[in-house]
Amino acid sequence: xITKEICERVLxxxxxxxxxxxxxxxxxxxxxxxxxxxxxxxxxxxAEIAGAAVRVFRDLRCVMASTVDTSEAGLLRCAERAAAxxxxxxxxxxIVLRERLFGDKHPVRxxxxxxxxxxxxxxxxxxxxxxxxxxxxxxxVTGAVADVDHRILIATSEGLYTQDRQxxxxxxxxxxxxxxxxxxxxxxxxxxxxxxxxxxxxDPRETGLRAARQAVTMAGAGYCPAGEMPVAIxxxxxxxxFHEACGHSLEATSVAYGxxxxxxxxxxxxxxxxxxxxxxxxxxxxxxSVNIDDEGTPAQRNVLxxxxxxxxxxxxxxxxxxxxxxxxxxxxxxxxxFMPTSRMTNTYIAAGSDADEDIFxxxxxGLYAKEMGxxxxxxxxxEFNFAVNEGYMIRGGRICEPVRGASLVGRGSEIIQKIDMVxxxxxxxxxxxGSSSGSIPTNVxxxxxxVSSITVGGR
Numbered sequence: 001x002i003t004k005e006i007c008e009r010v011l012x013x014x015x016x017x018x019x020x021x022x023x024x025x026x027x028x029x030x031x032x033x034x035x036x037x038x039x040x041x042x043x044x045x046x047a048e049i050a051g052a053a054v055r056v057f058r059d060l061r062c063v064m065a066s067t068v069d070t071s072e073a074g075l076l077r078c079a080e081r082a083a084a085x086x087x088x089x090x091x092x093x094x095i096v097l098r099e100r101l102f103g104d105k106h107p108v109r110x111x112x113x114x115x116x117x118x119x120x121x122x123x124x125x126x127x128x129x130x131x132x133x134x135x136x137x138x139x140x141v142t143g144a145v146a147d148v149d150h151r152i153l154i155a156t157s158e159g160l161y162t163q164d165r166q167x168x169x170x171x172x173x174x175x176x177x178x179x180x181x182x183x184x185x186x187x188x189x190x191x192x193x194x195x196x197x198x199x200x201x202x203d204p205r206e207t208g209l210r211a212a213r214q215a216v217t218m219a220g221a222g223y224c225p226a227g228e229m230p231v232a233i234x235x236x237x238x239x240x241x242f243h244e245a246c247g248h249s250l251e252a253t254s255v256a257y258g259x260x261x262x263x264x265x266x267x268x269x270x271x272x273x274x275x276x277x278x279x280x281x282x283x284x285x286x287x288x289s290v291n292i293d294d295e296g297t298p299a300q301r302n303v304l305x306x307x308x309x310x311x312x313x314x315x316x317x318x319x320x321x322x323x324x325x326x327x328x329x330x331x332x333x334x335x336x337x338f339m340p341t342s343r344m345t346n347t348y349i350a351a352g353s354d355a356d357e358d359i360f361x362x363x364x365x366g367l368y369a370k371e372m373g374x375x376x377x378x379x380x381x382x383e384f385n386f387a388v389n390e391g392y393m394i395r396g397g398r399i400c401e402p403v404r405g406a407s408l409v410g411r412g413s414e415i416i417q418k419i420d421m422v423x424x425x426x427x428x429x430x431x432x433x434g435s436s437s438g439s440i441p442t443n444v445x446x447x448x449x450x451v452s453s454i455t456v457g458g459r
Contacts, residue, residue: 001026001163002052004097006072007155010054011095014079015157018089019056021317022157024079025294026052026070027336030113033146036124038132042142044117051336054082061086062318066337097161102291102298105284108167110196112147119196120145123171123204131175131208135216139183140176141208145169147195154296164291168441169198170430173208177215184221184404186214187389191287191430191441214371214390217402224391224406224458230366231408231451232359232394237372237429239444242277243347244377245384245412250304251330252319252342253436254379261382261413262310270310271416274352277305279314281329281345287430288345288443295331295340302328304347305416316342334438341437348445352422359421359450361397367406367456368392368399375407382412385457407457415451423447 002010007024014022029049035042052075053066063085067078124143131141150166170191176183188210190202233241246262254260262270271277281290281299290299295317303311315323316331319342332343360368368391375386388406392399428445 001028001151001153002070002075004099004161006075007161008095008097009072010075010079011155011157012091013076014054014056014082015093015095016091017083017086018092019058019083019086020093021057023055023295024052024075024155025055025336026153028151029335030149032113033144034117034120034124036121036128036143038141039125039128041121049335052078053336054079055339056082056086057318058086058089060322064339093157095157096159097155098159099161102162104291105282106193106289106291108195111149111167112169112195113149115196123199127171127173127204127208129208130205131173131212134209134212135177137177137179137216137219138175138212139178141173141212143171143173143208145171152294156296160296162292162296166193166290167195168193168287169195171202171204171207173211175212175215177212177219179216179219182219184215184218186211186218189430192285193287193289194285218390218404221402221404224367224403224456226456226458228453228455230363231454231456232363232366232368233372233449233451234368234370235423235425235447236427237431237444238369238449239348239429239446240372240431241386241408241415242349242446243344243442243444244375244386245382246277246416247344247347248377248379248435249382249412250313251344252313252315252323255313256319256322259380261380265310268310269308270413271305271308272419273308274422275305275308275416275419276303276350277348278303278350279330279344279347283346286346286428286443287441290345293329293331294333295327297327297329297331299345300329302330314342314344316340332437332440334440338438343435343437343440344433344442346428346443346445348426348428348443349422349447349449351424351426351447354421354423356423356425356448359423359448360394360399362421362450363394363397366394368394369406369408377412384412385409403458405458409455409457415454418452418454419449420452421450423449
């Protein structure tokens with residue numbers, strides 16, 4: 001994308017006013033999507049994002065400038081703006097770049113940007129057709145095949161010159177069902193860091209059926225009763241509870257500034273001993289995986305909580321200075337126009353040893369949150385509120401009638417102490433996570449778990 005020699009000149013310009021670290025980040029991203037409404041193609045999107053950012057540090061001061069002009073002259077102007085904003089000083093670092101290759105744990109066989117739109121439409125028609133034909137109550141189905149081909153180059157004053165290519169593909173289906181005048185939406189959205197070979201393991205028809213099944217079930221359900229009760233949270237996207245209520249509070253974005261419920265608690269027991277939580281950016285082909293993060297640090301497996309004890313945080317290069325700790329390969333950004341910071345990749349509660357039937361059997365009266373939805377959280381206090389997209393009452397240890405309108409309310413630091421049963425069937429769910437560095441792809445996951453007591457919102 002940019003030669004090593006040009007990068008050296010740009011970094012030298014960026015460091016010319018006394019920076020003790022300079023970084024150049026360049027990207028070229030192709031973003032495509034084919035959208036279906038009913039049985040007809042609604043839109044075909046094809047976008048390209050290209051640009052660069054120059055970032056400089058001096059002690060605990062950080063400045064970034066960005067540009068869409070990636071010519072040498074444009075990059076030098078961008079570097080000059082960053083250097084000027086940092087303030088007056090003299091150059092104190094010499095820059096000699098050496099190329100490094102970190103390998104690719106996520107090989108792609110069929111690049112989706114080169115696949116025919118007609119093939120993507122066929123996949124969508126299979127998925128949406130299955131959803132539409134599931135039940136007479138299904139009123140509308142929409143679907144999309146989306147793919148991203150994201151190429152990055154990173155050069156730093158520490159001598160790093162490296163590149164990476166990140167390709168992701170995803171199928172999403174939404175179904176709306178109406179029963180007795182009540183409408184509900186079902187959703188299914190599998191994705192991975194692979195190409196069109198995703199559809200060798202993801203069945204479009206099953207994806208559509210799952211979305212329709214959820215919509216029809218919830219449209220015909222009564223309302224969930226409110227109160228304090230034990231809750232079994234399903235595997236896969238159920239991990240969004242940990243991601244939101246605890247994961248963001250373990251990012252240096254919060255921890256480095258004292259804005260986290262888990263500040264200063266390394267080595268302390270913060271969760272039930274059955275809870276081990278991991279953020280692992282190295283999982284082959286996983287939606288949130290990277291070979292290197294957006295500062296050029298290799299991805300790694302970070303054990304955040306082990307048997308209830310807080311072991312580590314997720315740390316980017318700048319906040320590592322404030323925390324006096326090493327970066328963990330956790331720096332991520334939506335694009336060159338966002339400042340990178342510490343973010344999650346594939347974050348999950350590790351598999352335990354409890355049988356699913358024992359988890360359900362232990363609950364005399366409670367809720368089974370089979371599929372979680374969105375919500376909100378305050379990372380400082382850990383207080384959260386999450387919708388349950390698909391829920392069922394548990395009575396006498398058995399899954400009974402479906403219920404809608406349920407929500408889970410609590411505080412992250414308290415809830416992880418109440419996760420007292422952890423199943424063995426770990427699975428993942430895909431999502432997009434928004435924070436100060438933009439929207440990025442992340443995996444969430446867990447096996448079936450039991451929370452011994454939590455506030456359930458309902459009627």
